[in-house]
Amino acid sequence: WYVEDLGSTNGTYVSGRRISRRVPVNNGELIQVGSAILKFMAVSDVEAAWYEEIHRVAIYDGLTQIHNRRYFEEFLDREVARAQRHQRPLALLIFDIDHFKQINDRLGHLAGDAALRLMAGVVNRRIRREELFARYAGDEFVVVLPEADLAQAEEFGGQLCRLVAETELTFQGHRLPVTVSVGVATLDENMHGAQTLIQAADSALYRAKHAGRNTVSSSNPTASVGCWP
Secondary structure, three states, rough: OOEEEOOOOOOEEEEOEEOOOOOOOOOEEEEEEEEEEEEEOOHHHHHHHHHHHHHHHHHHHOOOOOOOOHHHHHHHHHHHHHHHHOOOOOOEEEEEEOOOOHHHHHHHHHHHHHHHHHHHHHHHHOOOOOOOEEEOOOOOEEEEEOOOHHHHHHHHHHHHHHHHOOOOOOOOOEEEEEEEEEEEEOOOOOOOOOOHOOOOHHHHHHHHHHHHOOOOEEEEOOEEEOOOO
16 A cells, blocks of 8 residues: 655645655554544454454443443353352442432533543552453442452452542542442352342442441441441
């Protein structure tokens, strides 16, 4: 493939160099014609990039850029089957932003979106490769912790809760008062699959809310711990 300038007024540039004759163009190079900048890609690479983008859209949440509910459910099904087969521990955390509706009502939905995106970015930096962080629904998020028992999962929940509370999040000059409540559950022999584990974590989240928010609660009903910074 070649690019040639045929006497244009504004000139033609390849990767920032103005050309005056036919020059070869390589995959990924930028071609500037007037005020327009084009990226050259071979047909095979365009198709590969297209399929990669389709795959990314299918498994990632568009707002927060973390995994979405569909991917989470598939991941959790696999991890539950693995944990039950090999009798290994598995923990699930469900958490949401405290008083999220008030952020939307007071500062607008763009601020609410910013709170979700910024909070997700803070938490995502804490997640290890073998773990999973995903957006579950609205302002609800989940973390899957393979090989974690209840004590380890409760400790992680406390770290997550404090991390969010201690991080200053702002949007257009306004401080976003973001804290989270966390529900923790672990897989046990009485559970019949992923949905039972989700229900246990969701019940723990409900208790965290009623314990005053900015709190971690677990499937052990007596374990509700405030995580004020």
